[in-house]
Amino acid sequence: MNIDLTDTTSSKVNSALVKARRAAGYPAIGMVLTLVIVTDEGNHYDALKAASQASKEHPSRILVVIKRHGRTPRDRATARLDAEVRVGSEAAAGETILLRLHGELANHAQSVVLPLLLPDAPVVVWWPEDAPDKPSEDLLGQLAARRITDASAAEDPVGALSHRADTYAPGDTDLAWTRITPWRSVLAAALDQKHSPITGAVVEGEEYNPSSELLALWLAERLGVPVERDVSAGPGITAVRLMTKDGVICLDRPDGSLAELAVPGQPDRHVALQRRTTAELIAEELRRLDPDEAYEQAVSFGVQRLATRGTVPKLGTVPTHAPVRSAELSTEPSAEPVAVEDPVEPPAPNRAPAKKAAKKTAKKAPPAKKTAKKAPGKGPAK
Structure with missing residues (x-):
């Protein structure tokens, strides 16, 4: 079952979810967690497809938060929530709610998500791309027990990994780690x-x-x-x-x-x-x-x-x-940066033994004889 709601509220989305669950024939809630996916319009399809397949192993309520800030000042000043509720075969083994937050409401996603969380169930937040600088301090990340990012989706993957090390908090993880x-x-x-x-x-x-x-x-x-x-x-x-x-x-x-x-x-x-x-x-x-x-x-x-x-x-x-x-x-502990100085020349090798050997050979060698050459037609040279 698929229910579309335009310009709605979180309470109306919850009511539509209960009505759809009863119409499908299972009023009881059988989900084990809430998975919140924070993405954009261009990437939400792939992320939702992966989450739906994972829900066959972990039945969960999937909340897809799509932020649409708007291109014009008028669109950015408005605040509207459009929702799409999927229950039954449309949502694999759980429930799926697509939340499109328009305008100023995109900056307050936690106020829309909070009433839709499963009671007494853990929350996991996943950013397929464009993760916040500090996931643990993000307003949505503060609601979660686990926060999943993906460094491989960043423009500088290794730099993003280094940033994850600087901002790590218990509960953070990255799909680059899961792949190994x-x-x-x-x-x-x-x-x-x-x-x-x-x-x-x-x-x-x-x-x-x-x-x-x-x-x-x-x-x-x-x-x-x-x-x-x-x-x-x-x-x-x-x-x-x-x-x-x-x-x-x-x-x-x-x-x-x-x-x-x-x-x-x-x-x-x-x-x-x-x-x-x-x-x-x-x-x-x-x-x-x-x-x-x-x-x-x-x-x-x-x-x-x-x-x-x-x-x-x-x-x-x-x-x-x-x-x-x-x-x-290197496995050695990292040290503070050290200023680079002018290179120091290595000390000159000890040439004392070589000098002594040269003196001994000089003493043993016979002295050179001085010879006088005669110029043709002249007497001995003076």
């Missing part, structure tokens, strides 16, 4: 087996891929070894290599689907590492609503520890040679 869950699981299982101590690691992936940076940070924080970043053509993360005294533990996924795990002294194994859809990522995040301590430790380890090295291919180009080593992650 299968990688972390396979690597942890490989390290559970008997192996020699790890001396270093290399993470290979696309240049502008925040998941590669997070995986490198996680390995450096957990293993306490230097981790280097190599740039490849992708897709996503392509390989992880762990250096040991017995050889290299390599997890290689060149095609974004099937990976090969090579462990010294064991036969190579194939591992399914399919790149997952947004719906699968959201479903994973909704499985646990407590703060993600592993994400906090990894992102707080410091993206600024990645120091650029060598030449990095430009965005959109495919390197025609071997992957370029572009960054190295």
